[in-house]
Amino acid sequence: MSENPKIEKLRLDDDDGEFGARQQKPDDGKPATVYLAETFYITTKKNSQFEVKLTERGICLRKESNGSAKEQVIYMKDIIGCRCLRSKRKGQVGSPCACSSMPGPAQLKVVDEHSADLDESDVSAYLYIYAYILKKAGRRGRGSRRERTTLTLRFRSFDCYEDNNREAQKWRTAIKQLINGESPDLSPKLIEQRRMLILLNPKSGSGKAREVFQQRVAPMFAEAEIAYDLHVTKRAFFAREFVRTKDVYTWRGIVVVGGDGLFWEVINGLLERSDWQHALDQIPIGIIPCGSGNGLAKTIAHVYG
Numbered sequence: 001m002s003e004n005p006k007i008e009k010l011r012l013d014d015d016d017g018e019f020g021a022r023q024q025k026p027d028d029g030k031p032a033t034v035y036l037a038e039t040f041y042i043t044t045k046k047n048s049q050f051e052v053k054l055t056e057r058g059i060c061l062r063k064e065s066n067g068s069a070k071e072q073v074i075y076m077k078d079i080i081g082c083r084c085l086r087s088k089r090k091g092q093v094g095s096p097c098a099c100s101s102m103p104g105p106a107q108l109k110v111v112d113e114h115s116a117d118l119d120e121s122d123v124s125a126y127l128y129i130y131a132y133i134l135k136k137a138g139r140r141g142r143g144s145r146r147e148r149t150t151l152t153l154r155f156r157s158f159d160c161y162e163d164n165n166r167e168a169q170k171w172r173t174a175i176k177q178l179i180n181g182e183s184p185d186l187s188p189k190l191i192e193q194r195r196m197l198i199l200l201n202p203k204s205g206s207g208k209a210r211e212v213f214q215q216r217v218a219p220m221f222a223e224a225e226i227a228y229d230l231h232v233t234k235r236a237f238f239a240r241e242f243v244r245t246k247d248v249y250t251w252r253g254i255v256v257v258g259g260d261g262l263f264w265e266v267i268n269g270l271l272e273r274s275d276w277q278h279a280l281d282q283i284p285i286g287i288i289p290c291g292s293g294n295g296l297a298k299t300i301a302h303v304y305g
């Protein structure tokens, strides 16, 4: 065991430097089932100690000070995924030991556990949790947007990475099951392995669909650990034919990156199948609007508060 067995650290960052969950109100007064709970330190908040609980409602951070408790919740509906990572080699003289303090937000660089660049001397497992929190619009209802927030939990109770990773994986599995609407059973379980089907029209709108996908959408799939098959449409009716003839059930859902016309093709391709009812029932469809009009996407856009 390391010198400081129960000390793990937690970090909260969002892209504008403010933790968005603060702005949210609790859902209701009902007690939530606690699946996992642990104490972490939050380095960006003067190393305060937080009790972190995973419930079906979300991730609850609770801090006690001067006899009163402050609670913040990152709601499950805003969490898109989480990944277990390791710290990246810094290339500095002298390496930190497992009990050294967590690097500051700007310093911590993480890599995949199979990366050649990982820092062997840091046996911690870092669980990165990605949330896109809805920031309410002003009074006129305009400008609602989601802001990216990451919550970092550092697991370092044990002397070897494999043991710390096992703890982090327990949280990861439970979070993923809750995202999928399942109750976590906390025993190793197969997480949804099916890939997402992406149909992208490079000619949509001003021709920026590829760029939008690579810059804005692909990083979110990586955060959610969702693998995908990207098919770039070659001509009109390519997408329609594709979904009409392929075994669509091999994919977990379809994301259309294009305009209303491409979306229309996908819906019609599915409706032309003999099993259309089952297909529409089983395959969720989403759209990343990249067309010139995007009227349909705007109409069906669903924003929850």
Ligand SMILES: Nc1ncnc2c1ncn2[C@@H]1O[C@H](COP(=O)(O)OP(=O)(O)OP(=O)(O)O)[C@@H](O)[C@H]1O
Pocket (backbone or CB within 6 Å): 201, 202, 203, 204, 205, 206, 233, 234, 235, 236, 237, 238, 257, 258, 259, 260, 261, 262, 263, 265, 290, 291, 292, 293, 294, 295
């Ligand atoms: N590679 C391609 N080359 C030419 N046309 C294509 C190609 N792929 C798809 N299409 C056709 O382009 C049509 C219009 O595309 P899409 O709806 O994506 O963009 P848009 O017309 O700019 O957007 P909107 O319909 O929102 O105005 C689709 O109906 C589709 O049939």
